[in-house]
């Protein structure tokens with residue numbers, strides 16, 4: 589396979605042309621040929637890929653077995669024993685605005701269990717708003733749509749990849765196949781609009797967020813999740829950081845640059861959460877070892893007992909990254925400005 593044609597585009601955030609090189613790597617996941625470079629804008633500090641693959645060829649960076657295009661497995665929360673389901677309903681009712689799930693007879697144990705469950709649930713379930721109209725931008729094969737639908741939302745999606753969009757249709761007929769900017773949904777027609785791990789893939793993130801904000805009804809919420817280039821992993825691992833994902837990730841946001849993106853698009857960030865999972869650090873660690881040619885060590889790290897032990901160790905220490913607001917992933921809620 590030949591290297592794909594590239595474009596030397598300036599900073600998508602400020603338009604600045606001056607930049608310094610930060611990291612260069614090959615494609616570690618799907619072997620798109622060539623070396624790919626992340627630069628830092630000298631004007632505003634934004635981290636972005638430059639040069640990057642031309643818009644018309646971006647689809648060639650995504651193979652058929654790209655994870656988001658595989659069979660969807662929605663994390664619908666109503667699973668397990670009746671006692672757990674009761675706690676889930678209570679958590680959704682009291683913590684995420686699902687008033688109709690409220691059960692006046694919920695006991696103390698249910699309420700305590702709900703409080704513990706809520707920490708996870710708020711990552712997989714959108715908070716209830718308005719009339720329950722939900723749009724997922726870059727919905728892939730539709731896992732998030734499946735969850736929202738099970739929670740009572742009327743759902744719609746946008747997806748570039750035809751095969752993935754076809755799978756997402758099992759949840760709704762309202763799937764637009766194509767670019768966010770040309771999607772035909774009307775102004776103010778959704779209460780929640782999400783984009784999970786999408787913004788880092790698009791050439792013009794400001795335009796995409798602007799469009800998402802336009803689709804919001806009054807009091808509606810945009811939710812965006814991206815890898816955090818300002819987190820501990822990027823600092824520790826540099827060019828081996830698992831969030832780089834070159835050449836597919838065109839932008840590398842920090843909480844600060846993501847907020848600037850939202851403001852430029854006409855919105856304001858109302859909250860920012862940090863998340864870290866052991867596997868993100870372990871992927872980065874494998875990249876470091878491979879870069880040094882220590883492939884036998886990679887096999888040791890990836891062997892089940894060692895991987896399990898490292899994962900457990902990280903599981904214990906990771907809350908620190910979240911509390912210190914240096915997580916591997918950031919998720920923001922934003923409203924119209």
Ligand SMILES: [Zn+2]
Nearest residue numbers: 599602629632
């Ligand atoms: Zn800039």
